[in-house]
Amino acid sequence: MYYFSGTGNTKWVADRFKENFALDNINIDLVNIESVEDNKLKKYDFFIIGSPVYAEFPPKIVTDFLNKFDDSKKKVKIIVYSTQAASSSSAPCFMAKCLRKKGYLPLIQISIKMPNNYYFFVGKKPDKNEIKELLLKANKKVKDVVKNFINEEPVIETASFIRIQFNKMIYNIFKSRIPKLSKNISSTKECGKCGLCLRNCPQGNITFEEGRAIFHSKCILCLKCIYICPINAVRYKGKKIEQTQKDIIRVLDLNR
Ligand SMILES: Cc1cc2nc3c(=O)[nH]c(=O)nc-3n(C[C@H](O)[C@H](O)[C@H](O)COP(=O)(O)O)c2cc1C
Structure with missing residues (x-):
């Protein structure tokens, strides 16, 4: 599989x-x-x-x-x-x-x-x-x-x-908007630099700069960083997101 x-x-x-x-x-x-x-x-x-x-x-x-x-x-x-x-x-x-x-x-x-x-x-x-x-x-x-x-x-x-044809149109619009949508992701100054998001981002899109996680332009919007952050310090449009996937995301084999 x-x-x-x-x-x-x-x-x-x-x-x-x-x-x-x-x-x-x-x-x-x-x-x-x-x-x-x-x-x-x-x-x-x-x-x-x-x-x-x-x-x-x-x-x-x-x-x-x-x-x-x-x-x-x-x-x-x-x-x-x-x-x-x-x-x-x-x-x-x-x-x-x-x-x-x-x-x-x-x-x-x-x-x-x-x-x-x-x-x-x-x-x-x-x-x-x-x-x-x-x-x-x-x-x-x-x-x-x-x-x-x-x-x-x-x-x-x-x-x-x-x-399918209609959805292809929707998908193409979404694809062209990913770079803009992914700019909505940021971290707060509480970020503890534990590195969990950095080690598990499928795109290698995260680095640490100026004491917190920085998200670059290769994001695919999988949202892993939002849900795995142990202190919920990753924001979307500056807003705190309730980690509704908290229990389910544990099934991933994460790089600890
Ligand atoms: C960027 C993005 C786009 C999504 N688009 C759809 C969608 O078009 N239709 C839908 O039913 N769910 C959509 N979802 C919800 C996810 O498909 C759903 O929660 C999925 O089970 C997540 O799987 P994962 O936890 O394995 O990543 C979207 C989620 C994300 C992050």
Whole structure:
């Protein structure tokens, strides 16, 4: 399984896949795509790809990874899933299409609704009960699709052509606004320079200057820095953000 996860949701789901496949004595190796240097894949029986959704599509770090994915000569089966705040997105269709072109066979293509980590920009802040309920439902969905996969029953969630085309427009607008949006991230003078954000930024976008964390121009808006800061000193538009992902982000294998 290859995954990217900014604030833990996609990794949380990855762990559920691993757990549920283990019940059938199938071992899943979890690989964070940030740690993949070349895309020479080992020989596996099947692959799982997991991604969060940023403006309806996977972030660039995931699409770059998929574009470099080795071709498959033998129609190796794949599972693709996205996690997002809404019930669905165009991301699984996009990921499956990309891998189908390379000779893979998408057997499971699904969206999994998870807590909204960008509620301070769009949508509603998830409360504790809602988060609990979302995790229960996500777990059930993973359990069900693992059974489907083992029984070779396809589960393909699609999005209409019009939705995908419209969302492409939204994504392109979002992409062009990332540099501006990422300027909204800053740290306060309370920053203890512990280095956790610096060591775990997927873009290597953070340095320490003048006694605090400074965010440069390579940000992809994954929001990891906001949610992992142990003293909640990373601001968005100067505002303190309630760290609603605090429990979930613990599932990431962080560089301590
Ligand atoms: C920059 C950004 C854009 C997002 N856009 C969407 C979106 O278009 N639709 C949606 O349902 N959720 C959106 N979300 C919410 C995330 O997709 C969701 O919380 C996801 O599960 C986060 O996964 P992660 O914790 O593995 O990073 C967005 C989040 C971020 C940070």
